Amino acid sequence: MVDKTNGSTTGTAAADDRETVADKTIADKTVADMTVGIVGLGLIGGSLARRLAARGLHVIAWNHRDHPYAQAEADGIRCVASLAQLAAAKPRVIVLCNPLKAMPAILAELKPVLDPAATTLTDVGSVKGMVREQVEAAGLGECYVGAHPMAGNELSGWQAADPALYDDALWAVTVRDDTSYERFRDVANLIVSGAGNRIIVLDDTVHDQAAALISHMPHVVATALINQLVDDPNRNIAAALAAGSWRDMTRVALTDPNRTRAMVDEDAANVESLLRAMAGRLTAVADALRDGDDGAMTRFFADGQPFRDYKMMQRSDDVRYEERDVAFDPSHWQTELLASARRGEHVIGFAGDHAVCVQVRSAV
Amino acid sequence: MVDKTNGSTTGTAAADDRETVADKTIADKTVADMTVGIVGLGLIGGSLARRLAARGLHVIAWNHRDHPYAQAEADGIRCVASLAQLAAAKPRVIVLCNPLKAMPAILAELKPVLDPAATTLTDVGSVKGMVREQVEAAGLGECYVGAHPMAGNELSGWQAADPALYDDALWAVTVRDDTSYERFRDVANLIVSGAGNRIIVLDDTVHDQAAALISHMPHVVATALINQLVDDPNRNIAAALAAGSWRDMTRVALTDPNRTRAMVDEDAANVESLLRAMAGRLTAVADALRDGDDGAMTRFFADGQPFRDYKMMQRSDDVRYEERDVAFDPSHWQTELLASARRGEHVIGFAGDHAVCVQVRSAV
Missing domain, CATH: 1.10.3660.10 (6-phosphogluconate dehydrogenase C-terminal like domain)
Known part of the structure; x- marks a missing residue:
């Protein structure tokens, strides 16, 4: 079963529970010694960097301008002057939190300096097919696992960054048939154990x-x-x-x-x-x-009645989500985890090498 | 110009201003001695009855069940046991606040007891063409002026009735070519001077x-x-x-x-x-x-940019609406007041026999 210390297994949507997640130092060995690179310290990247640092991960960051660096360093985030320096630190995962329009330029700059054996690349873009095409075009496809956190507000920039932005957040993680299971697992662990969030595993099209x-x-x-x-x-x-x-x-x-x-x-x-x-x-x-x-x-x-019923259930004061372990065949992990997502299950942790612990959160 | 004591001429949407309207006793002679009949003491009818009574009008009411009568009487609303008693009091205006589905039965009961020379009939229904057809079918067409207040919330029933429900409310008043100007003016005065609200004059189709x-x-x-x-x-x-x-x-x-x-x-x-x-x-x-x-x-x-600009203007903290007097030709008052509504003008009072004072409130 999932490590109960990561804060996301409560099964309730109560704000009281969630508010403790952001600042909790995690004990999970799978990510406690993980170095994570963050590209872009805006609202999304800055909030993630602050949350991961607060929860005990090693966070290294680069931003296209260095104005957030002093505050970020004070929050325990190591800031570097170039993408080359970021890549040279060989983070286990680099999370691209830059604007989508900057993606091709950043990928081109990363390609010659990134060590694919050391680092997996992910992102937070709100479309996944297009980002994967750009990553492929840059020759970095083998390193890539897509991601899209359901987090955000009407603000932007480092000044609005807040670790609580990710409280109780769900991430879509997008994979292909040829995605490496180890790379997927690094990204998934970063999210569930590192950020204390939930994931659903999808393909780009879905x-x-x-x-x-x-x-x-x-x-x-x-x-x-x-x-x-x-x-x-x-x-x-x-x-x-x-x-x-x-x-x-x-x-x-x-x-x-x-x-x-x-x-x-x-x-x-x-x-x-x-x-x-x-x-x-x-x-x-x-x-x-x-x-x-x-x-x-x-x-x-x-x-539309099933959706009305689902929303009514969600709004009830003491909503409790069913939890279960879901084992999957290692040779078909992509399709089996997609099937889990189709059942409305959200992954909140791993339960052994080839099983996940899920909450039934969005079964309409 | 409009009587400044009726509270609706402030030209601001500030809540502070509005909250004083409901309980203010009006001095306007055009409605201070007006008797108003209310049919149905639910959320809409009960709130209106309480507001009008609080503002000094004589309010007489009938409800299909008498459970609200004790509280209503305490609020200064005279409650009667039958529609016949309501009609016998010869109110200047009767406002039908019953559910739409009860309309045919209530109109049939009113027809033999209503004195058309004494009383004008109006309503608060959210569709106007259908209600007019029902009123015509009951043989009460000559007495009728339609109305639809933009007021309401997710609650219902007398227990939810609140005079403040009508704070800063706009009513659509619907007329035909053959509508009596005097009847229109009684209904309009009831709304602008009695309830302290705004009106736009429309036909049923619009x-x-x-x-x-x-x-x-x-x-x-x-x-x-x-x-x-x-x-x-x-x-x-x-x-x-x-x-x-x-x-x-x-x-x-x-x-x-x-x-x-x-x-x-x-x-x-x-x-x-x-x-x-x-x-x-x-x-x-x-x-x-x-x-x-x-x-x-x-x-x-x-x-859609004009609508975005309009909403932006509305949201500004110190929105002030232009006020002006609009004179109209007595022989074409219906079409000229409809034209005023089309310009986004809301009537807040009368300025002489054939002119209204308007605020430019919804010019997209």
């Missing part, structure tokens, strides 16, 4: 489709809603009548449209397909309203 | 289209989103990755689907048309993504 479903496509829908209002001759009347439902459904359309567009462009094929599916659903309801099709309307309003 | 745009259609879109997730083979993974954008865009899909369906059915033609328009917008973005149509994508993310 990750990017799911991200399109729950974020990229809905951003387009929200934008289409405000466009619909602006195009209406009675838009000032509609704006006057707008209340909570409109406010919530259009909130994400109010953020920087260029950032939204970049996110959509990076996941274009998945967003395209989901937009067509949504257009089909809306047209089907329109047809049912035109035809007075009671059966179709009843089904439309019933189909 | 109201129901706008309500479909900002509420009924988005509820269908939110429902389609959760259906899309539930239908996905990777739904548990998508649910795991879901964050703030998904939560906000699907919140209204979690409420009672039967209530949502009833709302959609009551405004079916408008919802149908808007769903087709939205399906067209989503398909156009899908096509642009497929074709790499940079121009179309740029336009899509730019089209």
